[in-house]
Amino acid sequence: MTTSREVHLKSRPVGMPKPDNFEVKSVDVPAPGPGEVQVQNLFMSVDPYMRGRMMDRKSYAAPFNLGEAMYGGAVGKVVASNDPSLKQGDLVQSMMGWREVFNAPAKSVQKLPGVGLPPQAFLGVAGMPGLTAYVGLLRIAELKADDVVFVSAASGAVGQIVAQIAKIKGNRVIGSAGGAEKCAFLKEIGVDEVIDYKAEADITKALIRAAPDGIDVYFDNVGGAHLDAALAAAKPFGRFALCGMIASYNAVEKADPVYNMMFSVGKSLKLQGFIVSNHSDMLPAFLGDMSKWLAEGKIKTRETIDEGIDNAAGAFLKLFTGDNFGKMLVKLA
Amino acid sequence: MTTSREVHLKSRPVGMPKPDNFEVKSVDVPAPGPGEVQVQNLFMSVDPYMRGRMMDRKSYAAPFNLGEAMYGGAVGKVVASNDPSLKQGDLVQSMMGWREVFNAPAKSVQKLPGVGLPPQAFLGVAGMPGLTAYVGLLRIAELKADDVVFVSAASGAVGQIVAQIAKIKGNRVIGSAGGAEKCAFLKEIGVDEVIDYKAEADITKALIRAAPDGIDVYFDNVGGAHLDAALAAAKPFGRFALCGMIASYNAVEKADPVYNMMFSVGKSLKLQGFIVSNHSDMLPAFLGDMSKWLAEGKIKTRETIDEGIDNAAGAFLKLFTGDNFGKMLVKLA
Numbered sequence: 001m002t003t004s005r006e007v008h009l010k011s012r013p014v015g016m017p018k019p020d021n022f023e024v025k026s027v028d029v030p031a032p033g034p035g036e037v038q039v040q041n042l043f044m045s046v047d048p049y050m051r052g053r054m055m056d057r058k059s060y061a062a063p064f065n066l067g068e069a070m071y072g073g074a075v076g077k078v079v080a081s082n083d084p085s086l087k088q089g090d091l092v093q094s095m096m097g098w099r100e101v102f103n104a105p106a107k108s109v110q111k112l113p114g115v116g117l118p119p120q121a122f123l124g125v126a127g128m129p130g131l132t133a134y135v136g137l138l139r140i141a142e143l144k145a146d147d148v149v150f151v152s153a154a155s156g157a158v159g160q161i162v163a164q165i166a167k168i169k170g171n172r173v174i175g176s177a178g179g180a181e182k183c184a185f186l187k188e189i190g191v192d193e194v195i196d197y198k199a200e201a202d203i204t205k206a207l208i209r210a211a212p213d214g215i216d217v218y219f220d221n222v223g224g225a226h227l228d229a230a231l232a233a234a235k236p237f238g239r240f241a242l243c244g245m246i247a248s249y250n251a252v253e254k255a256d257p258v259y260n261m262m263f264s265v266g267k268s269l270k271l272q273g274f275i276v277s278n279h280s281d282m283l284p285a286f287l288g289d290m291s292k293w294l295a296e297g298k299i300k301t302r303e304t305i306d307e308g309i310d311n312a313a314g315a316f317l318k319l320f321t322g323d324n325f326g327k328m329l330v331k332l333a
Numbered sequence: 334m335t336t337s338r339e340v341h342l343k344s345r346p347v348g349m350p351k352p353d354n355f356e357v358k359s360v361d362v363p364a365p366g367p368g369e370v371q372v373q374n375l376f377m378s379v380d381p382y383m384r385g386r387m388m389d390r391k392s393y394a395a396p397f398n399l400g401e402a403m404y405g406g407a408v409g410k411v412v413a414s415n416d417p418s419l420k421q422g423d424l425v426q427s428m429m430g431w432r433e434v435f436n437a438p439a440k441s442v443q444k445l446p447g448v449g450l451p452p453q454a455f456l457g458v459a460g461m462p463g464l465t466a467y468v469g470l471l472r473i474a475e476l477k478a479d480d481v482v483f484v485s486a487a488s489g490a491v492g493q494i495v496a497q498i499a500k501i502k503g504n505r506v507i508g509s510a511g512g513a514e515k516c517a518f519l520k521e522i523g524v525d526e527v528i529d530y531k532a533e534a535d536i537t538k539a540l541i542r543a544a545p546d547g548i549d550v551y552f553d554n555v556g557g558a559h560l561d562a563a564l565a566a567a568k569p570f571g572r573f574a575l576c577g578m579i580a581s582y583n584a585v586e587k588a589d590p591v592y593n594m595m596f597s598v599g600k601s602l603k604l605q606g607f608i609v610s611n612h613s614d615m616l617p618a619f620l621g622d623m624s625k626w627l628a629e630g631k632i633k634t635r636e637t638i639d640e641g642i643d644n645a646a647g648a649f650l651k652l653f654t655g656d657n658f659g660k661m662l663v664k665l666a
Contacts (some may be wrong), residue, residue, distance in 0.1 A: 018447050026438035048417070052599065087367050112475075117544055127507035156460070192465060200343040200560070223594060223595060227594065241600050242594070242597050243596065244598060245441060245595045245599065248595050249595075254592045255592050255594070255595050256592075257591065258590065258591045258592075258594050259588050259590055259591075260588065260589045261556060261560065261575070261578065261588070261594075262556060262581050262582075262588050263573050263577045263606075264604065264605075265573050265576065265577060265578060265606040265607070265608070266385065266606070267606065268605075268606050268607050268608055268611060269605070269606050270602070270603065270604070270605045270606075271597065271605070272597075272601075272602070272603045273596075273597035273598040273600065273602050273603075274598070275599070275601055277488050304581070325461070
């Protein structure tokens with residue numbers, strides 16, 4: 001019998017989540033049953049989309065239940081196996097984050113491919129955030145040669161990959177981030193024009209200064225004033241991949257308003273939201289391209305790693321205050 | 334020498350246009366030169382998109398010049414011809430509205446097809462508004478069998494055609510309009526659920542009541558709270574044709590805000606603006622279908638006709654107060 005600790009949703013957050021919406025509980029984990037493995041998580045992911053699951057409403061993802069452990073992306077090591085498909089020491093990926101140790105059917109976890117990447121890369125650049133960037137830029141925004149690309153939250157887990165894929169493809173890239181350190185990182189990864197949104201009174205003016213001839217593609221991670229800026233700066237037939245709107249995830253009544261939707265008529269813009277799980281057909285192409293780009297040193301990544309299950313909720317909260325930098329992870333072992 | 338009267342833009346409107354932004358001027362029209370025809374306009378169109386041309390800004394359409402006659406769709410009769418391609422009495426369509434009589438190169442006007450429709454139909458159901466409905470619904474919103482369709486300003490020039498094409502295709506249609514008379518007309522043309530937006534405190538609640546299982550397609554002529562309602566009520570993978578946002582055409586500083594764009598991410602919505610002139614490849618198919626539907630009595634239309642060039646500016650202003658009903662026309666002869 002092993003003891004694990006896991007993070008429960010204690011109460012549903014209203015507005016910005018607070019530490020006391022969460023609690024850490026100890027549970028006993030028996031030996032794995034037939035067909036099961038026991039996994040010790042090495043890293044778990046915290047992602048903005050999880051905020052939506054904390055609300056009790058119909059959405060593309062079922063809500064977390066109160067008084068139960070939450071879940072999400074994690075990578076871990078098999079510590080005991082009762083199934084021939086996996087053996088002790090195998091590294092696996094699962095949706096069983098927010099806990100230290102768990103039992104699960106062997107077929108519900110995925111063995112990590114041995115491509116020489118650290119395991120936590122499969123929660124970031126080589127995982128869901130990376131695939132999100134790839135799908136959004138190449139399929140949803142239909143990236144073309146000579147497109148000028150704007151990406152918001154460009155130092156974030158998804159944004160930093162968007163920016164670098166666009167640079168690999170030879171596009172001009174404008175990125176926004178908050179603060180000098182994140183903006184310096186954007187310059188380092190080759191972003192052509194950097195907007196420090198915390199230092200700008202008017203993001204629209206800053207974007208038009210950065211892209212006086214307009215933008216063709218906008219990869220939206222923020223919504224609100226960033227989306228307004230992109231609508232104002234878009235060229236005719238611009239394409240927007242709507243990936244997330246973190247500015248509004250904690251809105252209690254109304255989200256950040258958008259005033260410039262009228263530009264989408266006159267400029268024939270296409271704005272398209274997407275959920276990466278509907279585009280898993282692109283995973284093989286993504287893994288092929290991304291392994292090559294990583295091997296060639298063409299993609300740099302930044303991550304923030306907090307340690308221990310007791311700090312998992314705090315790591316999640318950092319996503320909304322901008323206190324993380326790049327992919328936010330929690331190291332569990 | 335003939336005398337014509339024409340409407341000039343005297344000053345650029347700020348906010349809601351006022352009668353004194355316009356003035357009627359008399360001009361002399363000489364005999365048509367070589368290759369030219371002289372046309373007496375029978376009807377001219379006033380359309381919401383003209384509001385944009387009254388502003389001096391870069392857009393898909395060049396702005397009207399101050400102190401010159403405005404222009405727009407018109408149908409008229411050739412009264413003198415100096416070109417073999419057209420003869421006296423021919424009915425033609427042109428972009429030379431806002432005036433009574435004009436000379437123009439014969440090749441710059443289009444002879445109306447003899448399909449048994451009254452000439453003003455080519456400014457409405459069989460013209461630009463009809464084609465706009467057809468393109469927006471079938472190409473931009475990719476209408477499919479079983480789609481639930483919501484159209485705003487559904488009694489308007491474009492909206493009434495959208496609603497009826499969708500009914501012909503067998504779809505369930507929800508339409509919004511302002512006031513009992515317009516709503517009664519929507520029932521008459523087969524709209525399944527009618528929302529009188531002037532009688533509803535909350536358009537979102539009204540739409541969810543009308544479409545408890547959600548909408549698949551939204552044809553937006555209004556923007557603002559109507560767009561928010563459609564975002565809230567949309568099913569996953571909903572498609573929005575953004576055709577116009579009349580709620581915001583006269584905004585001085587900021588347009589009507591939209592708060593619900595975040596739904597476009599979670600529900601993988603596609604919102605696409607369009608300008609009908611970029612889709613003229615669909616004109617033959619449209620004219621084929623529309624002639625058939627009109628001949629079969631499947632399309633009813635409502636229009637408001639004001640008389641005389643002196644009332645043209647007033648007719649235009651009615652578009653923004655809702656005092657028109659259906660296609661707004663000015664009869665000039």
